[in-house]
Amino acid sequence: ELFDFLSVRTAAPNQKRQPKRNYTFWGSQPVAQFDDDPGSTPTEDGSIEGEKTVDEVQKEPYKLPAGYEWCTCDFSDDKVVQEVYNLLTTNYVEDDDNMFRFDYSAGFLKWALMPPGSQQEWLAGVRVSHNKKLVGFITAIPATIRVKEQVLRMVEINFLCVHKKLRAKRLAPVLIKEITRRVNLHDIWQAAYTAGVVLPTPVATCRYWHRSLNPKKLIDVGFSKLGHRMTMARTIKLYRLPESPRTPGFRQMHEGDSQEVLNLLSAYLEQFKLAPQLTLEEVKHWLVPRADVIDSFVVEGADGTITDFASFYTLPSSILGHPQHSVLKAAYMYYTVPGATQLQQLMTDVMIEARRKGYDVFNALDVLHNQQFLKDLKFGEGDGFLRYYLFNWRVVEKLQPSDVGLVLL
Numbered sequence: 001e002l003f004d005f006l007s008v009r010t011a012a013p014n015q016k017r018q019p020k021r022n023y024t025f026w027g028s029q030p031v032a033q034f035d036d037d038p039g040s041t042p043t044e045d046g047s048i049e050g051e052k053t054v055d056e057v058q059k060e061p062y063k064l065p066a067g068y069e070w071c072t073c074d075f076s077d078d079k080v081v082q083e084v085y086n087l088l089t090t091n092y093v094e095d096d097d098n099m100f101r102f103d104y105s106a107g108f109l110k111w112a113l114m115p116p117g118s119q120q121e122w123l124a125g126v127r128v129s130h131n132k133k134l135v136g137f138i139t140a141i142p143a144t145i146r147v148k149e150q151v152l153r154m155v156e157i158n159f160l161c162v163h164k165k166l167r168a169k170r171l172a173p174v175l176i177k178e179i180t181r182r183v184n185l186h187d188i189w190q191a192a193y194t195a196g197v198v199l200p201t202p203v204a205t206c207r208y209w210h211r212s213l214n215p216k217k218l219i220d221v222g223f224s225k226l227g228h229r230m231t232m233a234r235t236i237k238l239y240r241l242p243e244s245p246r247t248p249g250f251r252q253m254h255e256g257d258s259q260e261v262l263n264l265l266s267a268y269l270e271q272f273k274l275a276p277q278l279t280l281e282e283v284k285h286w287l288v289p290r291a292d293v294i295d296s297f298v299v300e301g302a303d304g305t306i307t308d309f310a311s312f313y314t315l316p317s318s319i320l321g322h323p324q325h326s327v328l329k330a331a332y333m334y335y336t337v338p339g340a341t342q343l344q345q346l347m348t349d350v351m352i353e354a355r356r357k358g359y360d361v362f363n364a365l366d367v368l369h370n371q372q373f374l375k376d377l378k379f380g381e382g383d384g385f386l387r388y389y390l391f392n393w394r395v396v397e398k399l400q401p402s403d404v405g406l407v408l409l
């Protein structure tokens with residue numbers, strides 16, 4: 001417990017080792033606990049911690065053991081972006097069988113972490129003092145998020161990462177407490193985050209679905225299996241897509257469409273219980289296409305107005321230790337607004353574009369209205385769950401995936 005050296009161990013000498021799942025850290029945080037007594041917890045949504053003011057927030061960073069130091073990652077310096085890329089590409093999220101690891105690109109990280117209103121001190125790192133090696137990282141970006149009827153200034157937390165050589169030493173809680181401190185100093189007291197792991201306490205539990213675009217490669221690398229009684233030829237035929245989109249007026253979005261896309265998206269997201277509220281500047285940042293980062297499309301009606309919107313982000317995975325393939329090219333569905341076009345048809349056109357651009361698989365969560373097309377468009381249910389969490393905000397009743405209108409990267 002190298003990084004847990006402050007709290008004095010007061011355990012009784014013969015105390016038996018607690019069974020796992022005791023959430024020593026998360027049990028101390030302002031989050032709903034699994035064993036909260038329904039009788040004594042509020043029956044209204046609301047802040048879990050009493051109102052605090054900025055001057056109550058400790059001014060100095062959390063203590064680190066000798067030999068480690070905090071840093072703030074200046075993403076205007078490409079060398080620093082490269083250091084973060086190098087940490088994540090070798091130490092970030094892997095699947096349970098350690099066959100794949102996310103390979104967020106440097107360009108993607110700059111997009112994801114420098115939206116309007118971003119603060120440099122919210123890109124927090126831990127370095128080894130003698131050689132300045134980056135070994136820990138966590139980020140916050142600002143977001144206005146509505147939870148049912150409450151609109152809250154929050155941050156979205158992401159890219160929590162501890163180098164493989166420093167795992168299980170309690171550095172993650174220190175990173176989380178430090179980013180909390182840095183965010184609190186800006187008078188923000190709530191956060192949203194997602195994770196594949198179970199923590200106290202998910203507000204929604206969503207599932208990943210995958211649509212094969214290049215089934216032969218997916219089977220070769222072990223991402224998917226040949227269906228029983230299916231041949232490879234039959235499988236390739238099953239997933240074949242038309243050469244080009246079918247919807248008249250379907251085209252790439254450009255910056256000039258931003259105001260109309262904002263109007264469409266804002267109206268559409270009203271129907272979900274958890275959803276972001278975006279400004280025009282944020283629509284321009286998050287939704288205007290960037291090669292190999294974010295692809296977005298609109299349907300332009302005969303009268304020149306924008307009637308539909310769809311988008312996906314690019315998140316490749318390293319394929320660990322495969323003789324022929326080193327990268328899985330994956331597209332992840334982002335925000336999509338059906339208007340004049342049926343959602344199935346809109347999504348088919350998006351997948352035709354993804355296939356044309358050489359993606360191997362198209363991933364989508366069962367959030368938004370995605371459940372309306374997942375089966376029809378030949379998505380297979382994945383084994384990955386994505387849990388949605390709120391920090392310091394109690395949501396009395398759990399949300400269904402179709403209540404979720406928020407997609408994190």
Ligand SMILES: CCCCCCCCCCCCCC(=O)SCCNC(=O)CCNC(=O)[C@H](O)C(C)(C)COP(=O)(O)OP(=O)(O)OC[C@H]1O[C@@H](n2cnc3c(N)ncnc32)[C@H](O)[C@@H]1OP(=O)(O)O
Nearest residue numbers: 023024025026093159160161162167168169170171172189
């Ligand atoms: C108002 C502002 C608030 C801002 C903050 C809001 C909260 C933000 C919260 C963060 C949102 C992140 C969103 C994303 O980025 S999700 C992606 C997370 N990153 C990865 O999975 C990358 C690969 N894994 C690693 O780098 C490490 O295993 C990590 C860093 C994940 C844990 O390091 P390590 O394995 O060396 O463990 P430890 O000994 O230091 O610490 C063990 C403690 O850490 C708890 N743990 C484990 N995994 C996670 C996790 N994914 N979220 C939150 N907590 C997690 C665990 O339950 C235990 O606590 P407790 O069980 O004893 O209680």
Ligand SMILES: CNCCCN(C)c1ncc(F)c(N2CC(C(=O)NCc3cnc4ccccn34)C2)n1
Nearest residue numbers: 093094095100101102194195196208317384385409
């Ligand atoms: C904090 N940000 C949350 C989003 C990060 N995202 C995209 C993510 N979080 C948890 C997941 F469960 C997940 N899944 C996509 C599904 C999938 O494709 N599983 C096979 C696979 C291929 N490559 C990888 C790399 C890591 C883990 C599973 N992998 C499962 N995606």
